[in-house]
Amino acid sequence: LPASLGRGCLGRWLLATRGWALLGAGTGSCSCLRWRHQPPLLLRAARQSIGTQAGGLKAAKPGGNSKDVSVQRALNEETLVSAAQKVKEAGRDFTYFIVVLVGIGVTGGLFYVIFKELFSSSSPNKIYGDALEKCRSHPEVIGVFGDSIKGYGEATRRGRRQHVSHIEYVKDGLKHMRLRFYIEGAESGKQGTVHVEVKENLETGRFEVRYIFVDVETYPRRTIVIEDNR
Amino acid sequence: MEEYAREPCPWRIVDDCGGAFTMGAIGGGIFQAIKGFRNSPVGVNHRLRGSLTAIKTRAPQLGGSFAVWGGLFSMIDCSMVRMRGKEDPWNSITSGALTGAILAARNGPVAMVGSAAMGGILLALIEGAGILLTRFASTQFPNGKE
Numbered sequence: 001l002p003a004s005l006g007r008g009c010l011g012r013w014l015l016a017t018r019g020w021a022l023l024g025a026g027t028g029s030c031s032c033l034r035w036r037h038q039p040p041l042l043l044r045a046a047r048q049s050i051g052t053q054a055g056g057l058k059a060a061k062p063g064g065n066s067k068d069v070s071v072q073r074a075l076n077e078e079t080l081v082s083a084a085q086k087v088k089e090a091g092r093d094f095t096y097f098i099v100v101l102v103g104i105g106v107t108g109g110l111f112y113v114i115f116k117e118l119f120s121s122s123s124p125n126k127i128y129g130d131a132l133e134k135c136r137s138h139p140e141v142i143g144v145f146g147d148s149i150k151g152y153g154e155a156t157r158r159g160r161r162q163h164v165s166h167i168e169y170v171k172d173g174l175k176h177m178r179l180r181f182y183i184e185g186a187e188s189g190k191q192g193t194v195h196v197e198v199k200e201n202l203e204t205g206r207f208e209v210r211y212i213f214v215d216v217e218t219y220p221r222r223t224i225v226i227e228d229n230r
Numbered sequence: 231m232e233e234y235a236r237e238p239c240p241w242r243i244v245d246d247c248g249g250a251f252t253m254g255a256i257g258g259g260i261f262q263a264i265k266g267f268r269n270s271p272v273g274v275n276h277r278l279r280g281s282l283t284a285i286k287t288r289a290p291q292l293g294g295s296f297a298v299w300g301g302l303f304s305m306i307d308c309s310m311v312r313m314r315g316k317e318d319p320w321n322s323i324t325s326g327a328l329t330g331a332i333l334a335a336r337n338g339p340v341a342m343v344g345s346a347a348m349g350g351i352l353l354a355l356i357e358g359a360g361i362l363l364t365r366f367a368s369t370q371f372p373n374g375k376e
Binding site: 107132165 | 315320322354
């Protein structure tokens with residue numbers, strides 16, 4: 001009996017020294033010496049002190065009950081969220097939606113522009129490519145410029161020369177386009193300017209070449225006519 | 231104008247590489263300054279020192295990655311121009327895709343394909359924006375730039 005008394009007192013004292021300022025611990029420590037006379041009260045107080053301690057040693061089963069209670073209380077509180085908060089949330093969602101739409105619109109527009117430029121047969125880039133191929137296979141041009149001919153357009157500020165200068169106009173109800181680009185031979189640095197004009201063919205819907213000629217920058221100036229369908 | 235009379239291409243690589251490094255370093259510097267400021271202990275001295283350390287450590291790294299991307303892209307672009315003999319938007323798109331693929335080469339073929347797609351799409355968007363701007367600018371001056 002004295003041994004169990006000592007062990008019980010030691011247990012209560014350990015609970016108290018952990019800084020648990022609880023009624024159960026307080027009554028446990030001060031009633032340690034009187035436990036023999038009031039065992040049920042002590043045991044009940046001890047169980048209460050352990051049960052209501054959230055992060056204590058025995059937080060498993062008794063603590064689980066308190067956690068269930070707290071979760072249910074949180075759910076009830078969520079359904080009472082105020083109308084003002086709902087409006088704010090909806091406003092934020094709407095703003096995000098608008099931003100996403102604007103982004104998709106801009107990206108789609110850029111894609112459309114680049115597809116039209118690269119794949120449509122009525123884009124200046126396509127016409128420039130076809131005219132360059134015709135220049136490359138023309139014997140007179142090869143004779144002047146050599147075998148490998150480079151083609152380029154107007155120089156932009158960064159030095160890239162991708163932009164081909166062109167004008168579109170309508171004459172007699174048909175669309176015409178005039179292009180101008182430059183070619184250069186590999187050896188001897190000869191430079192030339194190529195002028196192309198195309199006319200829209202209403203039946204096929206594509207552009208037909210009206211004329212292509214090359215101005216060679218030699219002295220005296222030479223003009224090589226590659227195609228003339230006027 | 232002398233700068234348009236000479237061939238842009240080999241010198242454009244150095245140009246692009248340096249420009250990309252500057253962009254990355256300045257952007258990274260600003261970003262890392264704010265980040266280092268916020269992730270420091272309370273007190274202006276601590277925060278300033280923290281942001282300075284972050285800039286010194288991370289901004290050159292970002293600048294370096296940007297420079298690698300820009301330099302590689304320009305190199306591939308100039309090589310394609312030389313090979314094809316004509317200057318096209320196709321060159322830029324293919325260069326972007328190849329750059330993305332090469333820079334993801336360590337992560338295996340699937341990652342290379344994904345990175346190439348991203349690089350190609352990014353460059354296509356940039357080219358589209360460039361074309362729009364040039365067309366828009368040229369319509370503003372009907373007698374001038376044609």
